[in-house]
C-alpha cells in the first residue's frame with residue numbers, strides 16, 4: 563500500500579503509488595528514471611519555502627505509547643511500511659489495486675534485494691489476505707516451538723498491525739476476520755484505540771491507530787503523505803499541497819500537463835501550481851481557491867488523472 567523521504571528512516575519507502583496502466587517494465591528507459599530523480603530534486607526546492615507540513619495529534623502520541631507497551635506481547639509485527647524494533651515482520655503494501663505491474667515489480671524487486679518479505683494486498687477485496695494470515699502464522703511458528711521445548715503449551719500467535727494512517731490496516735483486519743470488527747473510513751485517524759481481536763484459535767491481531775513519526779525533516783515526503791490523504795488536513799496548507807501536486811503531475815513521466823489541461827480546460831505551467839489553482843477557482847468556485855485546491859486533491863485521490871506512482875524506489 564497506499565502504499566507507500568529519507569532512506570534509513572523509511573520515509574522514502576512508503577510505496578504510495580497509483581496506477582500507470584501503460585507501463586509494464588520495472589526499470590524503464592534511462593531517461594525515464596532520470597525524470598523521476600529530477601522530480602525529487604524539484605520537489606525538494608518547491609517544498610523548501612512552504613509552511614512545513616506538521617502534525618502530531620494527541621491520539622497518535624497516546625497510541626504510540628500504548629503500542630510500545632503492547633510490543634511486549636507481540637510475536638510478529640505486520641507492518642504497513644513503517645519502523646519497529648527486532649520483531650519478525652511482514653511488510654504489507656496495501657491498496658495494490660492502485661499500482662501497476664511495473665510499480666509493483668519495482669517495489670517487490672527493491673524489497674527482495676533487501677531480503678524483506680512483502681505482501682501486496684487489497685483491503686477492500688481481500689486479495690493477499692490469506693497469504694498474510696499464513697505468513698504471520700508461519701513466521702511465528704517457532705514461538706511455539708520454543709514454548710514446547712520449555713514444556714509450555716502452544717498459544718495463539720500475536721501479530722500487531724502497524725502503519726501510517728489511512729493505509730488500510732482496519733480494512734485488512736476486517737478482511738482477515740471476514741467481519742467488520744474494526745472501524746474503517748476513507749480518511750486518516752479513524753482508529754483511535756488499540757484493539758486485540760482473535761483470528762481463529764491460532765492468531766491474535768492488534769489493530770492500531772495510524773502512526774506518524776513525531777518530527778519529519780523531509781518535507782517532500784510529508785507533502786506526498788498529505789497528497790495521499792495520510793495525514794489530517796489541519797496539518798498542512800491545502801492550497802500549497804494542491805499547487806505542488808499540480809507541479810508534480812506536470813512533471814511526472816506517467817502523467818504530464820496535458821492530462822490536467824484536458825480535465826480542467828486550463829493551461830498549466832510546471833512551475834506555477836498556484837496560478838493553476840487560482841484559475842480553477844475562478845472557473846468553478848467563484849474564486850474560492852481553497853475549494854479548488856480540495857477538488858484537485860480529491861481528483862488525484864480518485865485516480866482522475868490516470869494512475870501514477872508519486873515515487874519509485876531508489877536504485
Ligand SMILES: Nc1nc2c(ncn2[C@@H]2O[C@H](COP(=O)(O)OP(=O)(O)OP(=O)(O)O)[C@@H](O)[C@H]2O)c(=O)[nH]1
Pocket residue numbers: 656657658659660683684685686687726727728729730731732733734745746747748749750751752753754770771772773
Ligand atoms: N483502493 C483501495 N482502498 C482501500 C484498500 N484498503 C483499504 N482501503 C480504503 O482506505 C480507507 C482507509 O482504510 P482503513 O482500513 O480505515 O485505514 P487505517 O489504516 O485503519 O486508517 P487509520 O484508522 O487512520 O489508521 C478506507 O476507505 C478503505 O475502504 C485497498 O486495498 N484499495
